[in-house]
Amino acid sequence: MTGHTTTRFKKPRLGVAYYPEQWPRDRWRLDASRMAELGLTLVRMGEFAWSQMEPHPGQFDLEWLDEAVEIFATAGLKVILGTPTAAPPAWLIAQHPEILPLTEDGRRLRFGNRRHYCPNQPALREATARIVSTLANRYGRDTRVVCWQVDNEFGGRCYCETCRVAFTGWLRSRYGSLAALNEAWGTSFWSQTYSEWDQIQLPDRAPYAPNPGLALDYRRFVSDSYVGFQAYQISLIRQHAPTQSITHNMMGFRFGEIDYFSLAKDLDIAAWDNYPSLHLDSRWSSSGLEASVMRGLGRPVWVMEQQAGPVGWETVRTPESGQIRLWAYQSIAHGAEAVLFFRWRTARFGTEQHWHGLLNGDGSLGPWYAEVEQMSRELVQLGEDLEGARAVSEVAVLHDYDSRFALEIQPTNQSLDYRNSIQTHFGALRKLGLGVDVIAPSAALDNYRLVVAPNLYVIDRQLAEHLARYVADGGVLVLAPRSAIKDRSNAIPERPLPAYLDGLTGVRVVNYHSLHAHETAAIEGTDMPVVGGFLGWYEQLKVRDADVVARYVSGSFAGSAAITARQHGSGRVLYLAGTGDQETVDQVLRSVVHELGLRSRELPPDVELVPLVSRSGAPMSLILNHSDVAQEVHLPGGPWRNLMGKVSRVGSLDLAPYGVEVMLSESVLLPEEASR
């Protein structure tokens, strides 16, 4: 059995976020001992505590932090220390109001929440150097501290003058000359030719939609600004902390402002904050997608904030009983090496009073405490069983920030929404019980049997060749509409569409139709078992060298090709000419998967199955019931041992509402498995 993700599972560690500065000092010891009793081994602190660490410019007070570290270490917990830069203190803002970001509508933000900074401000850098170096110097070789978290949830665009100047510099590096920039952006359109670098403005206040090249480069610049600010902090930490891990807590797939592939490159651990209540929708595969995107960054994954109860600032979203444990197990199933619940105790004040921890604001145990207790007990043995296991992913979905940025700038049709599109295709694959990696288009693809690119809007010749090689070497590639429409400067290549991929696919897009949200064009398989429809956007193809596997049966292009397939070398490429609704995409990908002979599963609608291979090479499955009713799952190829300690009926498994089970095959490998 092959698969891309070769990282072996570690025994999952549990932890929690704790803010000593928010509670009386005499409470810390009690909290620490309770955490230890609960089986937690990691505690995160320090993020947001700048004004406690440096109450006045250059005057540090770290004695309280020393004490906290000592108390928790003594109780047996390792400390993750946050740099506090996500919340510059009031005195710094008073000294340097230019640190405050300028919004798209020209307002200078004020102190009073958090993330009130422009990442490019010199004054911020200077103050950051002082506080981060001080912390790194004090704790950089402290064995009680195992990891640094840089800042907190980077994000936010700024449109200030400093950013404008920095953007100009960024453009100089990218393009070398104004002539090259003018050419790439196509500034001959609407008299936008620049004769001086200083003429280039940020794209926030153009009368209407700005030049798409400018808009895309600005999005990249914002992303790079945070990558740069993180790199700056890492260099400060590394001077004093040669061996501790460094991470940042990202925001999963739901957040699309920063290219996390770039951000993760500089990190030892790809940490993220997992609040299923905030994901795209309530589908379990949405949470799974978030986790898979993070795993696809190519670093060990930690969940730095795992939802522990109701969440929300102004309004509240609540989980059901059982979901907090279920969701934490989902994180583990998707490879998290550590899961830290957010947070230990609900804040009594501040913006996050409704963001619930394991303890209530008054210190009593919250309704989900027992779920974590149960989970911690379970993991004593289960953790050992999971150690050394590997994910099985024969399928990859391509995720590309350039395409995401460009589509947000020009959505073209509401159905082409980037998040939805990736979600629909990922969800279709995951319903079949297949392991799915979500990776960058430029990543190595040779370990995958199937690669799905639901919205590869931006292309270049190199990438096209990379994809063609993958197919030629035996891979199966599925492309969806609006593939390969833009070059890296957000212009349309002077090429038949899909640009650089017309040869590979054997089709040309010669026309398209843009529908309103409720309209569809029906399609029907000619050489594929699909009866479905495209919703919102569908294209007319000129088929030059491909098989038509489905045709339109309604709409403007009735009778012509809706899905094509083409053999190329040892592989095959499919082109979907329209935005399939979930049911249609389900049928198409099921058909592709069956034809490929990938081992899919028929699962009840709300049941998630994550396929692993145990360290001894035996099939293993984490099975999660995301519904509020009991479910029965068919288990082929038994006997299976239930690692949660329960006995399973032969051939099937009973799942409680929101239940989790972990099954290990005790059979010899099936022939088709052994053969891989």
Added chain:
Amino acid sequence: MTGHTTTRFKKPRLGVAYYPEQWPRDRWRLDASRMAELGLTLVRMGEFAWSQMEPHPGQFDLEWLDEAVEIFATAGLKVILGTPTAAPPAWLIAQHPEILPLTEDGRRLRFGNRRHYCPNQPALREATARIVSTLANRYGRDTRVVCWQVDNEFGGRCYCETCRVAFTGWLRSRYGSLAALNEAWGTSFWSQTYSEWDQIQLPDRAPYAPNPGLALDYRRFVSDSYVGFQAYQISLIRQHAPTQSITHNMMGFRFGEIDYFSLAKDLDIAAWDNYPSLHLDSRWSSSGLEASVMRGLGRPVWVMEQQAGPVGWETVRTPESGQIRLWAYQSIAHGAEAVLFFRWRTARFGTEQHWHGLLNGDGSLGPWYAEVEQMSRELVQLGEDLEGARAVSEVAVLHDYDSRFALEIQPTNQSLDYRNSIQTHFGALRKLGLGVDVIAPSAALDNYRLVVAPNLYVIDRQLAEHLARYVADGGVLVLAPRSAIKDRSNAIPERPLPAYLDGLTGVRVVNYHSLHAHETAAIEGTDMPVVGGFLGWYEQLKVRDADVVARYVSGSFAGSAAITARQHGSGRVLYLAGTGDQETVDQVLRSVVHELGLRSRELPPDVELVPLVSRSGAPMSLILNHSDVAQEVHLPGGPWRNLMGKVSRVGSLDLAPYGVEVMLSESVLLPEEASR
């Protein structure tokens, strides 16, 4: 028969708003004589006439006003004189543009509408002193003038630098020290600790939701700014006007920016502007709630602006034929001592051309003129009959601006909307024909048999003790979900919830569920005749010492307590664990009312009954048909005399569409009434 509202009714006076400056001088006399013919005795003028009174800085022209006062006085009308500060003239704004308010999004407003001032600006105060003193000096002892109206409909937040400085001063007074403020707001959260007062910013431009303590204090500060500006004007008037009444025209319950309890404290009369077309919805109880909130301010109530026809600035809302009279009677039924229609004649120009008066713009009689004529005739005798009557209110609903402000800052769930919540409970009680007072939580409660607190979100120990005493002494208290969640600084008390009330209620809130707008959790009475549902928000209770009177039959907490009741001393406290829809709240409160033996009525859906006691102690009822069809109302305990002059059938009353009748019992008191 007991009841809180001991103020005796006065013979209602009718009046109208008139703007002499908007009409040719030779028209005034005609208008005055028509008003007199119509039976009006009050005329309001002067508000908004600053630029006519003081055409240039310090140059006054009041001769026209003298003439107007004289003309209307001669015709037999008493004058209410407005201070014109709601509309500072163009020359003042040109001299002092800093008077213009700064909006939440950082725009400096401009001259061109009204209310274009920051109430804290020194230049405004100075100009105010000049014009108000001049007016007070001239008319302060003028017997033709009976009342002063300060400004017009205070409201509007400002975020200017002057406000920031004033807010800092306000905070100094409230907290004494920065340490106390840091503690109260919980600034240890997100590094928000202030080391200098000047670091505190207004909450308008934080990147996201600001610190809830800051947000709540700013809302109080805005409210206090208007209270202060009003007090300033009152002190200026009082220097010259020792005996005339002083009032301000408030905006009822629909407006929630100013704590009207505070504002009314400094006034002789609580005036308000009553536009039923603008109320929460078209329910008659919504208008009744507005009126009751005003009556609950503890001052004699005048309706300074009573809707006289279609209203609206940019779009128009129109009443039905009959409603103008009906609504005016509703004002009287709820205790208004004077009702001034707005306005005499529709403006031909300016923003309010669509805000209709009794006369059309061309001076002809408008379609509702005859209704006022009829009413005026009726009141000749009816007014005498009403004089000395008293409202009967054995029930109170608690209305609290701190809770309102805090819930607007963090709505938690759409179902917890403050206005809706109060409306739902008030409406349920009024449908039963009960007199209902709407009062501050801190008010004396001992005269009420039942107190309903639909959304007492903010609590402190003193208030909790006040409520407990009320119950111990025999009162019945009904609490709804999200009671007692916040302290006065908008932080969560370090207490089991409902904070400080867990002992009294005998329950603890241990979990909750936040639903979308269309979802419900069904409930069913175990010891109460209720079959209904909670919509949006519902809580899980740990019942420690209370009776479960209703249980959940669906949702996350199915089977557990949905409504509890607990005997405490001589009284009883009920806790509703979720946001009941109107039907559910109707059932619950009907049951409570029946059990208490309050004399409720079964009324047709759109019929309002206001219970009074005549000056001789006999039961009296104002009955208003808010529907467009004739209705029949059952009248128990007759014989009744119809004070509108019509004969009533024994035991029942026929109401015309939009009809009004006033019934006086001629029977001896019923035993159960006499016993109270």
Added chain:
Amino acid sequence: MTGHTTTRFKKPRLGVAYYPEQWPRDRWRLDASRMAELGLTLVRMGEFAWSQMEPHPGQFDLEWLDEAVEIFATAGLKVILGTPTAAPPAWLIAQHPEILPLTEDGRRLRFGNRRHYCPNQPALREATARIVSTLANRYGRDTRVVCWQVDNEFGGRCYCETCRVAFTGWLRSRYGSLAALNEAWGTSFWSQTYSEWDQIQLPDRAPYAPNPGLALDYRRFVSDSYVGFQAYQISLIRQHAPTQSITHNMMGFRFGEIDYFSLAKDLDIAAWDNYPSLHLDSRWSSSGLEASVMRGLGRPVWVMEQQAGPVGWETVRTPESGQIRLWAYQSIAHGAEAVLFFRWRTARFGTEQHWHGLLNGDGSLGPWYAEVEQMSRELVQLGEDLEGARAVSEVAVLHDYDSRFALEIQPTNQSLDYRNSIQTHFGALRKLGLGVDVIAPSAALDNYRLVVAPNLYVIDRQLAEHLARYVADGGVLVLAPRSAIKDRSNAIPERPLPAYLDGLTGVRVVNYHSLHAHETAAIEGTDMPVVGGFLGWYEQLKVRDADVVARYVSGSFAGSAAITARQHGSGRVLYLAGTGDQETVDQVLRSVVHELGLRSRELPPDVELVPLVSRSGAPMSLILNHSDVAQEVHLPGGPWRNLMGKVSRVGSLDLAPYGVEVMLSESVLLPEEASR
């Protein structure tokens, strides 16, 4: 057969927009020869090319333009040259940032799109003088250039200080004295009296709706600012170009910010940009209305931009196959003398990458190219046949920018939407196959048998007299609700409503009712075959001297007059007291038309018929099938010859989906036609 539009058709010319600066120079010749092959004879260039024409301040590079003009002229095309002022170059903005407009919410726009200028800025005027004079000097007598297009799609409000000062000057001219302005605006309302001109502010930041007089004058001022900027450019061009035509490409009826009657007065040709995908809705009569509004400007009409494929900046709207040809024919049917497709080739970069031309971005032929090819072939003969023909318009709809501006300022009720209202009435008439002119209320009316004024909100005595004379002389006038409510300063006249028209109509509006979007008041004809309803707004009439032809059968005024008619002199005036839905207006106008004996047609729902008279005086019809199915049209009074070359069955015509046919009557004139 009479009719207003006496302009005779010319043989339609076809053309295209081309941007040489966006393509390699070695491509131009190929494009030119292809255009010539396609039968195009006009090419537009130069607009938006400022930075290519004047790369640095005062340094001109027009050699490329010379070459382009030469290449296209050699290929046989005539050039339309645009002044490039719609896109001031980056260097100009860098030098004079004050050119950038200030938005309503106080943001200074930035460079990066187009139309980033305030039309009143001196620096813009100065730079405009330089570039326009240079162009005019070079090409003003060049016979290869036949026409100048000034700027591109004027529009956009500015609120800068320069505009404020200019507005003050504009007001001085209009009112002469502050006293007159104070009187006209009614500044006695809310103390808005101005004592200095400088106190007058633009209406962008009043706390709420500003003074309606101020708001309306500002709208006029914005319109006049563009009229002025255009006049400035025209004067610059005329100094060097004594004979070439001058035009501007307007935006049809959908754009309501500029009084196109004023703008067109200074032009030789009324050009406009016709994108049916962007019109009010997909009704064919919506496109027809746009075209008719343009024809009503009283100048020869050119379509400077005719939709050539999918359009949109951020999202895309697509036509169906056949519609590009159909829509171009619709332009011709409504009198366009030239139709230039926009654009030749889809831009590969810039904001309009999704705005498709006849060629794809890669230079290949787009899906609609063949339709233009077909049309060009057809026009060889058909153009000759059309030459000298005349439109037949016995009906006029009145279109008035004052009313449009004033209703946008105070919409009163959603049903009174100006565009919808005109569309509904125009559509009802066009469905009957009648020729309809859309003209200014002040235009000569004597050639029309019927004049419909769906929303003549603003009135003055002169206009009322003009309308009365029309009726007295035998015309039929149809007025709809909210007619004659405002004077020219947006105040309500001191007159019974409809002001100045109460005598003519014989009715007075004494009350009205404003409904929500889904509510209706049913009406029924008493002397007219109508059973329908008013939606949103309906009025109560006092009928003084008129016949009631329809009554309300529900709603607040049930039983009273809903539609009245009055004989006046030789004519008749109808008053509709409410906003009819489409079906009701259809019935009413059908009845009026039948009674008048106008020759209407029964047409299938999606078939448009444009009635013409050939140059020899024979009836001629352009018939367009706007549906995607074949249709059969009954043709009375044959025999007819099909000028598209097909043979027609006697008495009926088969239309293909999206088909177009042109029919010429070969019968002698019908008696009733000959008699006119």
